[in-house]
Amino acid sequence: xxSATETFYDVIRRQGITRRxxxxxxxxxxxxxxxxxVAATQIAQALETKPRIPVIWMHGLECTxxxxxxxxxxxxxxxxVVLSMVSLDYDDTLMAAAGHQADAIxxxxxxxxxxGYILAVEGNPPLNEDGMYCIxxxxxxxxxxxxxxxxxxxxxxxxxxxSWGCVQAAKPNPTQAVPIDKVIRDKPIIKxxxxxxxxxxxxxxxxxxxxxxxxxxLDRQGRPKMFYSQRIHDKCYRRPHFDxxxxxxxxxxxxxxxxxxxxxxGCKGPTTYNACSTVRWNGGVSFPIQSGHGxxxxxxxxxxxxxxxxDRLTTIRQFGIEATADKIGLTAAGVVVAGxxxxxxxxxxxxxxxxxxHHRRNDHQ
Amino acid sequence: MAHDAKMLTGxxxxxxxxxxxxxxxxxxxxxxxxxxxGNALCITILAVxxxxxxxxxxTMSGEASDSFLFGYIRFSHFAAxxxxxVAFLARILWAFWGNKYSRQIFYLPVWEKTWWKGVVREARxxxxxxxxxxxxxxxxxxxxxxxxxxxxxxNLGMIITGFALYSEGAGRDSWQAKAFGWVFDIWPNSQxxxxxxxxxxWVIVIFAIVHIYAAVRExxxxxxxxxxxxxxxxxxxxxxxEG
Numbered sequence: 069x070x071s072a073t074e075t076f077y078d079v080i081r082r083q084g085i086t087r088r089x090x091x092x093x094x095x096x097x098x099x100x101x102x103x104x105x106v107a108a109t110q111i112a113q114a115l116e117t118k119p120r121i122p123v124i125w126m127h128g129l130e131c132t133x134x135x136x137x138x139x140x141x142x143x144x145x146x147x148x149v150v151l152s153m154v155s156l157d158y159d160d161t162l163m164a165a166a167g168h169q170a171d172a173i174x175x176x177x178x179x180x181x182x183x184g185y186i187l188a189v190e191g192n193p194p195l196n197e198d199g200m201y202c203i204x205x206x207x208x209x210x211x212x213x214x215x216x217x218x219x220x221x222x223x224x225x226x227x228x229x230x231s232w233g234c235v236q237a238a239k240p241n242p243t244q245a246v247p248i249d250k251v252i253r254d255k256p257i258i259k260x261x262x263x264x265x266x267x268x269x270x271x272x273x274x275x276x277x278x279x280x281x282x283x284x285x286l287d288r289q290g291r292p293k294m295f296y297s298q299r300i301h302d303k304c305y306r307r308p309h310f311d312x313x314x315x316x317x318x319x320x321x322x323x324x325x326x327x328x329x330x331x332x333x334g335c336k337g338p339t340t341y342n343a344c345s346t347v348r349w350n351g352g353v354s355f356p357i358q359s360g361h362g363x364x365x366x367x368x369x370x371x372x373x374x375x376x377x378x379d380r381l382t383t384i385r386q387f388g389i390e391a392t393a394d395k396i397g398l399t400a401a402g403v404v405v406a407g408x409x410x411x412x413x414x415x416x417x418x419x420x421x422x423x424x425x426h427h428r429r430n431d432h433q
Numbered sequence: 434m435a436h437d438a439k440m441l442t443g444x445x446x447x448x449x450x451x452x453x454x455x456x457x458x459x460x461x462x463x464x465x466x467x468x469x470x471g472n473a474l475c476i477t478i479l480a481v482x483x484x485x486x487x488x489x490x491x492t493m494s495g496e497a498s499d500s501f502l503f504g505y506i507r508f509s510h511f512a513a514x515x516x517x518x519v520a521f522l523a524r525i526l527w528a529f530w531g532n533k534y535s536r537q538i539f540y541l542p543v544w545e546k547t548w549w550k551g552v553v554r555e556a557r558x559x560x561x562x563x564x565x566x567x568x569x570x571x572x573x574x575x576x577x578x579x580x581x582x583x584x585x586x587x588n589l590g591m592i593i594t595g596f597a598l599y600s601e602g603a604g605r606d607s608w609q610a611k612a613f614g615w616v617f618d619i620w621p622n623s624q625x626x627x628x629x630x631x632x633x634x635w636v637i638v639i640f641a642i643v644h645i646y647a648a649v650r651e652x653x654x655x656x657x658x659x660x661x662x663x664x665x666x667x668x669x670x671x672x673x674x675e676g
């Protein structure tokens with residue numbers, strides 16, 4: 069997919085885009101990243117002078133939902149990102165080349181741009197049976213991943229799979245699938261979790277790295293702060309119903325019809341960090357809560373193993389039983405109350421039967 | 434009333450009954466008592482509101498702008514939590530100024546043989562294997578262990594997880610997030626922290642049941658006052674025998 073030496077500006081001018089449109093694009097990108105007007109000039113300058121950064125997009129154990137999401141990006145349009153901004157040198161799902169031809173591109177990029185390309189990983193490596201559960205080009209994916217990560221400038225972990233493990237790493241995890249930061253330890257990793265992540269978040273992260281040539285600011289879990297610093301709950305349009313104490317109690321009640329808060333229906337918005345309630349999906353059309361279903365917390369660690377999507381209180385499975393904190397607590401409290409009652413009775417019996425001795429002892433003193 | 438003449442103090446009421454008082458000592462100074470009862474109030478508010486945060490009351494009707502029920506429940510929880518945390522800090526400070534009994538709950542004298550013997554003896558008393566317990570000015574060794582576990586360790590755990598959860602609403606740049614955000618390094622999904630914090634409430638409820646039972650029982654059965662001591666600070670002993 070082309071040499072990576074020409075600049076973004078060269079490419080779009082070659083495609084017949086005017087300078088006026090280019091400046092507009094810079095301004096829009098600066099605005100969508102939440103940066104000031106000065107940044108637009110910086111973006112323009114960067115795009116005019118910096119060579120395009122090669123991107124290698126690898127697929128491990130995954131469902132390709134990240135790619136499906138990515139190609140639906142509306143701001144910026146994915147064609148702008150793929151054809152103009154990114155030099156997407158390798159993506160086995162999107163590229164025309166296949167087999168040995170495709171593999172050759174990996175090797176070429178690794179040697180030619182050592183320490184200068186971005187490795188984007190969709191999916192994760194399974195480690196069981198020496199990685200044999202995911203074979204890519206005749207070799208375990210985990211080997212290929214380590215090899216490509218070795219020469220990368222930075223690594224992007226696309227989606228819940230690469231960031232946290234997702235469904236293939238859910239209990240009992242027969243393939244021992246692990247998030248990529250368990251096998252790539254010496255490179256900066258940007259986690260862009262979600263199942264899938266929002267398209268605009270994906271292209272936003274890529275645009276940022278390409279235009280500024282550096283990583284976006286990350287939170288303590290390695291996620292870009294600009295998209296993951298607030299919970300779904302913090303910006304949810306149903307939040308006033310939550311504060312008022314107005315909840316849907318079943319899927320077909322008055323509250324559900326009136327669009328009350330889905331907290332009681334197990335909405336994971338209060339514990340989920342993502343941009344769904346602001347950026348939304350499909351070009352800003354809607355997001356799960358807006359269409360009447362609670363958030364399932366798909367961008368959070370181990371979201372498959374945190375009990376039902378439809379319960380407020382998490383099911384705890386530690387003792388071979390399925391119960392919520394309330395059931396466990398209430399049972400334990402009940403046992404303790406019974407214990408106290410028995411102890412009280414025993415104390416009373418003891419007291420009554422020894423009353424006689426007690427008096428005699430006092431008399432002797 | 435047929436009591437030992439040595440213990441009479443000669444105080445009489447209108448019907449000529451003699452009011453008896455044994456030897457007494459001032460144990461719990463005012464700040465300790467204030468902390469105890471303040472803590473009890475905070476914990477009650479925290480447990481009730483905390484339960485409702487996990488399982489909200491039936492839905493409210495009408496306009497969202499007309500009510501703020503869940504907001505008030507959460508506010509009460511956060512306010513009581515902050516008071517509890519500040520009171521805990523103040524209590525730690527008081528341990529430096531107060532008498533030696535004010536320091537008791539912050540450490541266990543595990544290097545003292547007599548203390549270990551006391552734990553065993555007190556446990557045997559609860560198992561009906563001893564005729565009577567020893568007398569103690571401060572906490573008895575078994576109670577001491579329970580207080581240390583609950584108020585130095587467990588209370589701190591609830592404060593830490595509580596502030597970590599609060600930081601989710603306060604924002605990533607808040608001081609709560611800076612001070613307590615490391616909790617999410619241990620449990621990256623804050624849903625787990627919610628669950629642990631919730632289980633913690635039940636541990637405290639169970640503690641409260643045992644604590645109240647033990648205080649009432651000891652007040653009746655032991656050789657010293659318990660409940661009134663936490664009100665007046667004075668510990669009275671009902672006999673002058675040693676051991």
